[in-house]
Amino acid sequence: MTFTIPIDNGDAVKNAEADSQRTLYPYVTGTSIVAIKYKDGVLMASDMGGSYGSTLRYKNIERVKAIGKHSLLGASGEISDFQEILRYLDELVLNDNMWDDGNSFGPKEVHNYLTRVMYNRRNKFNPLWNTLVLGGVKNGESYLGMVSMIGVSFEDNHVATGFGNHLARPILRDEWRADLSFEEGVKLLEKCMRVLLYRDRSAINKLQIAKITEEGVTVSQPYSLKTFWEFQAFHNPTAGAQGSW
């Protein structure tokens, strides 16, 4: 059974867009992605949740995928749009491989391609409702960039989407260094993810960390973070609030 929102844009003679629809709101969404450059490449962390509004409906969604040989794409926002983007990139990588000429698209090319796609959709008022993180390594150079659903695009040493911008970036601004080892990078990302787990209601405690280096992509098995709920303040939460409010 398909459900389409009934729309009345007038008659098809006078209005060219009478029977077409545009993206109005997202339905199944993923929450933050956090990514950093480190010594050997790029690390990207995401949880595996897909929320349906306020319901944590899906708990096994991979929101970070390898693209070609050199790139990693993480997405927050509408999951179906992310899948659509993966299809576009699949075609892009396929055609690139078919040339078989020793040239291949690196992360910079993929990032720019995505920027063009996202911006063009935004201009038609029919966006792909995602914020994308593109990381990769090519010829020894690490690359990390982001594109939003309105086509805003930039590169940085560490990026985050959604709540990650508010909760993770401050931590990264203080503690990120260019020469982080793999273990240090993972620890730093876990610190960010833990804060997000505590404070973002769409986050679930099942995350994956993906790594990309010159050698290639590895996506970890899903695992969960240890959390601590024994803070004094939580023992008797209403202690300081006796009374009617």
Add this chain to the structure above:
Amino acid sequence: MFRNQYDTDVTTWSPTGRLFQVEYAMEAVKQGSAAIGLRSRSHVVLACVNKAQSELSSHQKKIFKVDDHIGVAIAGLTADGRVLSRYMRSEAINHSFTYESPLPVGRLVVHLADKAQVCTQRSWKRPYGVGLLVGGLDESGAHLYYNCPSGNYFEYQAFAIGSRSQAAKTYLERRFESFGDSSKEDLIKDAILAVRETLQGETLKSSLCTVSVLGVGEPFHFLDQETIQKVIDTFEKVPEEEEGEAGEGEAEAAPAEQGGDGGGAGDQDVAPMEM
């Protein structure tokens, strides 16, 4: 080749499996003035002979910048060459805009060749009458390609096209093995020497040739007359005795301003649009 009943239409095969119109288009390339290309691992040099219709006019532009990392030299119908250069620039800039990355030259020449092939298989079209020497960079270094009106393309270490190009090719054949590791300066010198071969006796002056260079870390640019003259001066002092030209040994410089060059023997009229 002579006129026959299978040569009117580009979509008519001859009984021996030839498309005469395509072959005639390749003849047009041989009528144009010479263009030469050579490459090392990191650089490509394109050079051409400047021939003007008359003393009063300027010479035609035969080398075009397609992008910072790609240049093209043409021989044949320069109007066709100009149109194809515009197409190449368009492809290069579209790729650059979408991917923020230079279009690998190997992919550009395939697009170009496919475009030329279309004209060999439509009854309402004609093949492009121009040969293109495309020099450019991709991830594996510098490359030189030759695109011909038939829709074929080949990669070369060095090549020459146009009238009297055989003389240049003979010179290049002797030297090409060293080009891979040549320095940029040596490559330029060899290019100018190859140009000199096509002039067959005429004194080589910097006004007679155009030279362009591109390489890894060096965007496409033309060499100015002074630089070219300096290179010429390094070898013009020592007249080389045995750069053996096959065939005609013209003692004096043939008047170059005589409308169009005929290449070799057995030549018919040269149409005014050809250079």
